[in-house]
Amino acid sequence: MFTYLLKRLLYTVPIALAVTALCFSLVYLAPGDPLSAVLPSDASQEIIDIVKAQYGLDQPVFVQYWLWLKHALMGDLGQSISSGRPVADEIGKAIGNSLLLAGLASALAFTVGTVLGIFAGYRHGTATDRGLSALAIAGVSIPHYWLGIVLVAIFSARLNWLPAMGAGPEGSAGWSLEQVPYVVLPVLTLAAMPAGIVMRSVRALVAETLGRDFIVGLTAKGMGQAAIFRHLVKNIAPTTLAVLGVQLGYLMAGSILVETVFAWPGTGLLLNTAILQRDIPLLQGTIFVLAMFFVGLNLLVDMLQPLFDPRMKRT
Amino acid sequence: MTAPHTLTPAAPQRSPRARRWLAPTRRAATAVAMGAALCLAGASAWAAGTMRVAMTLSDIPVPNGQTDQGAEGMRFIGYTVFEALVAFDLSSADKASGLIPGLATEWKVNATDKTRWTFKLRPDVKFHDGSTFNAQAVVWNLDKLLNSQAEQFDPKQAAQGRNRIPTVKAYKVIDELTVEITTAEPEAQLPYQLAMVVMSSPAQWLALGKSWDNFIKKPSGTGPFKMETYVPRERAVLARNEAYWNKNRVPKLDKLVLLPVPDPSARVAALRSSQVDWVEAPPPDAIDSLKGAGFAVVSNVYPHVWPWHFSRLEGSPWNDIRVRKAANLAIDREGMKSLMGGMMVSAKGMVPPNSPWFGKPSFEVKYDVPAAKALMAQAGFSKDKPLKVRAIMSPSGSGQMQPQLMNELIQQNLVEIGIQVEFDTRDWNALLANWRAGAKDASTKGATSTNSSYYSQDPFTALIRHLDSGLVPPKGTNWGYYQDKEMDALFDGIRNEFDPKAQLVAIQKAHEKYVNDALFLFVAHDVAPRAMSKKVKGFVPAQNWFQDFTTISMDK
Helix, strand or coil, rough: HHHHHHHHHHHHHHHHHHHHHHHHHHHHHHHCCCCCCCCCCCCCCHHHHHHHCCCCCCCCHHHHHHHHHHHCCCCCCCCCCCCCEEEHHHHHHHHHHHHHHHHHHHHHHHHHHHHHHHHHHHCCHHHHHHHHHHHHHHHHHHHHHHHHHHHHHHHHHHHCCCCCCCCEEEEEECCCCCHHHHHHHHHHHHHHHHHHHHHHHHHHHHHHHHCCCHHHHHHCCCCHHHHHHHHHHHHHHHHHHHHHHHHHHHHHHHHHHHHCCCCCCCHHHHHHHHHHHHHHHHHHHHHHHHHHHHHHHHHHHHHHHHCHHHHCCCC | CCCCCCEEEEEEEEHHHHHHHHHHHHHHHHHHHHHHHHHHHHHHCCCCCCCCCCCCCCCEEEEEECCCCCHHHHHHCCCCCCCCCCCECCCCCCCECCCCEECCEEEEEECCCEEEEEEEECCEEEECCCCCCCHHHHHHHHHHHHCCCCCCHHHHHHHHHHHHHHEEEEEEEEEEEEEEEEECCCCCHHHHHHCCCCCCCHHHHCCCCCCHHHHHCCCCCCEEEEEEECCCEEEEEEEEECCCCCCCCCCCCCCCEEEEECHHHHHHHHHHHCCCCCECCCCHHHHHHHHHHCCEEEECCCCCCEEECCCCCCCCHCCCCCHHHHHHCCCCCHHHHHHHCCCEECCCCCCCCCCCCCCCCCCCCCHHHHHHHHHHHHCCCCCCCCEEEEEECCCCCCCCHHHHHHHHHHHHHHHHCCCEEEECCCHHHHHHHHHCCCCCCCCCCCCCCCCEEECCCCCHHHHHHHHHHCCCCCCCCCCCCCCCHHHHHHHHHHHHHCCCHHHHHHCCCCHHHHCCCCEEEEEEECCEEEECCCCCCCCCCEEEHHHHHHHHCCCC
């Protein structure tokens, strides 16, 4: 187990390097000047040169990359070009807000997806199954930013029940009960897709497991439905957990459009801002942290799976 | 015609089984209703006298003084918390916004040496921290931007403010309330330039450990609003400055809350759900529905122009005045206006037609296709034998209005008179980079025009910077390499004319030449639409990039 974990940890090194290198290349392939968004449009070349030198943007790209990597390894992700604030502080603040959304959306998606998936799996081939499958496909297929806009149009603009944007009347500073309504629509929006995916996976697993010999055997032995259900859950849990782990990662990194629609001050909105403002240090820092989060999450899921399924014990 | 959908149907009689099934739904509805109640409770925390604004920005402009985020940053932080020596008159919606005394009560250039200016400062002005505004504070603030050896020099503020005062060479304290500023060459536009340079409190910077990072947490200026809360990327709360020096401009609002909401649909939704009271730049397609829902949409022309900037390098088809005039006569600007939901003013020159700088040009920019065709025929082109041009445009960008829609209409209009346009569409930042590099740069790739909207609040930004032969790249932004001695002489006249009336005439003459020679394709002026709740009272939409928030109050 220890060797396996060590190997997995070592795998993260080339992944991290590849992510940072790719991110650097992508930013430089994009047209325009990283300083365009922060300097007045009629700034003279002299001022542009001064500011470029201040941010080290006058160095060759590979030198910039090496300097960034050196500092990043020591925990210094540099300073945001647009705000001048340390990137680590910006991400530190945003990641908590995104984790809140992603955590709640995952919990909702897991609960709804699992319950409906088991229900559909037990009723495999029936009208209920087809109806729930259609619901799951809709959840997976509807673009979440569009769903967000529709939910805002109904519950905020039309009914005036829930806030349309933001993290609370006082922003995200100091969570309180007043902020609960602000979470509802973004969480519903974010949960739709993973709920559909979890539901489809669980439905297929349940339908397949129910047809397996050991279930037939247990039923023939006269075991009660509740006991059989426990066996069923043990069998589907590892795969469901893996699916959920991947989804949580997607929610953290993929909430860019949803957070923009709801002006939610998380990593998605930060990433959007960084892209639009060509804020290279902020973009690199955010992608790096999210990529590492994704890698770490996969590792955690790999470690947890054997707890649910002894057959998966690593050697 | 179908009946409109109702969202509150009468409750039908349900069977016990249905009630059992619906019980969880009812509980969910109760939870949602509780959430809504909580939300409304949160909303009611904003008492009357608080106005919440959704800006288009993605971050709160840094409250260091010479703030960032362009004109919107100056509008909401630069001119609310801080002030400049010279101010813009924002009191009228009907007349162009000129200069008025700000922290300086008067200024004059030396009668014999036109590079030396004296600024008399306003007495009894206090920064928010209680320290006194005086001549030392002005010199300290100029050092903040221009003197890299000064301990208060701030590269971030310098990047924003240094190019606003390019000719300032020296400055010194004459007495407690008098400052002398020397320019490298005679510069009659200095008051306009200084209107963009705002004053931070030296005492506050000193008290906070000589740190700009600390200063932005407790900013201090002389403006009508004080910064109460600053949460980067989330919100800023400005409170009324009761001790403001101009008792006529003490804000009526208790608080002004600024929220960065870059997504246009999110801004509109926030207004509709009463989360904000004012949104900047609602999308044109939302304007009618907002009006229908009882919101006020306020707009007014301001110093902005949306043109095609022509290349005047050898071989450019735009070197022929007949082609330039024909193109200007071919554009159906009223048709464009209707496509834009009425949110534009047809351009007849570089500045809006009602600007005092417009003058009386002999060539009228209007929609006259037969005249345009005749000019093109004289130049040797027609619909069957078209002139082919390549034009740079961007799909979006700050101040670019609806570039795709507008350019496609121009393309259709021009093909009718024998100009076939091929677009070179590029990202806004790439367009700006090429605009700075100039038409000669390899990145122009054969294009002979670029489409960047321009700020035109002062004579330099409105006229001089685009066509002064000394301002070709990399020194300036004469993108098209226009060279004309007569125009240079007119620009010199603007720079060297210190009498306001004579200066106005000099500006008008330069603008008349702009129009008479059809030096740009003049298309539109933006009207800065803003949507607001009917509770917002007393706003006067000045013809300016900046606005006065002190006159606004909120109905209960």
